Amino acid sequence: SQKIEQNSEALNIQEGKTATLTCNYTNYSPAYLQWYRQDPGRGPVFLLLIRENEKEKRKERLKVTFDTTLKQSLFHITASQPADSATYLCVAAMNTGFQKLVFGTGTRLLVSP
Amino acid sequence: NAGVTQTPKFRILKIGQSMTLQCAQDMNHNYMYWYRQDPGMGLKLIYYSVGAGITDKGEVPNGYNVSRSTTEDFPLRLELAAPSQTSVYFCASSYGVEEGYTFGSGTRLTVV
Numbered sequence: 001s002q003k004i005e006q007n008s009e010a011l012n013i014q015e016g017k018t019a020t021l022t023c024n025y026t027n028y029s030p031a032y033l034q035w036y037r038q039d040p041g042r043g044p045v046f047l048l049l050i051r052e053n054e055k056e057k058r059k060e061r062l063k064v065t066f067d068t069t070l071k072q073s074l075f076h077i078t079a080s081q082p083a084d085s086a087t088y089l090c091v092a093a094m095n096t097g098f099q100k101l102v103f104g105t106g107t108r109l110l111v112s113p
Numbered sequence: 114n115a116g117v118t119q120t121p122k123f124r125i126l127k128i129g130q131s132m133t134l135q136c137a138q139d140m141n142h143n144y145m146y147w148y149r150q151d152p153g154m155g156l157k158l159i160y161y162s163v164g165a166g167i168t169d170k171g172e173v174p175n176g177y178n179v180s181r182s183t184t185e186d187f188p189l190r191l192e193l194a195a196p197s198q199t200s201v202y203f204c205a206s207s208y209g210v211e212e213g214y215t216f217g218s219g220t221r222l223t224v225v
Contacts, residue, residue: 004155034213043117043203044156046213089155093211103148103155 002028004092004104012110019080021107023073023090030092030102033073035064038087038106047088048075080111115139119204119217126194126224134189134220136204144207145187146214147171147179149200156203162187194224 005024013019023033032051036044050057050066050073057064063076077084087106094100120135138145143164148156158171162181176198178190187206191198201221205214 008153032211036213041219043205043216043218044214046215049211049213101156101158103157105153105155 002026002092002094002100002102004090004102006088006090006104006107008105008107010108010110012112013080015081015111015113017080019077019084019109019111021075021088021090021109023075023104025071025092025102028092028094029068030094032093033064033066034091034093034101035062035073035075036089036091038089044089077109080109082111082113085109085111117204117206117215117217119202119220121220122218123221124223126191126222128194128196128224130194131190131192132194132222134191134202134204134222136187136189136217137185138187138204138206138215139185140206140208140215141184142206142208142215143184144210145181146205146207147177147187147189148203148205149173150203150219151200159189159202191222196224198222199224 034049035047038044048064050064061078065074087108089106090104092102117138146161147159150156157173160179162168168179201219203219204217207214
């Protein structure tokens with residue numbers, strides 16, 4: 001079955017540095033990937049969507065890449081701030097008539113002052 | 114705008130009891146979804162709807178039921194609660210198929 005793999009260990013970085021989160025998929029080809037932010041006790045919040053024919057997408061301090069050869073997406077937060085501390089979910093969307101989303105379990109990011 | 118509103122936020126049910134989780138959105142989205150999130154697992158789709166009067170099963174529909182009589186509301190019904198249904202439930206909506214989802218704040222359900 002289709003799976004999304006994200007590092008289950010928390011990523012600890014210092015304020016001002018760039019955080020890079022990794023998302024890998026294996027034996028399938030998503031039509032696009034989404035990234036969400038989830039805070040404790042809250043629902044996920046949509047951040048970015050990148051399609052298979054797009055190499056890179058940016059939004060303010062966020063950047064997402066999509067490498068179909070490596071079967072990998074990287075999510076970058078530049079000039080990170082303590083307020084960026086949260087769990088980030090990678091989601092793969094299959095193009096099967098009605099889209100099927102496969103959610104990763106998320107990577108927790110901790111940004112220390 | 115309120116976005117997606119879910120009620121209640123917390124609930125404890127006894128085995129065999131029934132309840133309805135309410136979900137309402139005010140963004141005029143056609144697509145609505147119910148997910149459950151278990152510890153260490155990705156969100157799993159329970160049911161979805163592509164418009165009023167149209168619903169379909171997702172990945173884990175057993176033990177649940179839904180209806181969509183209006184564009185705004187998409188309630189999720191648990192008929193005979195079981196401990197395996199202890200989870201956090203999220204309702205979400207989207208304008209189109211290839212759009213980011215707007216999620217509610219969730220309902221934490223415990224079945225004892």
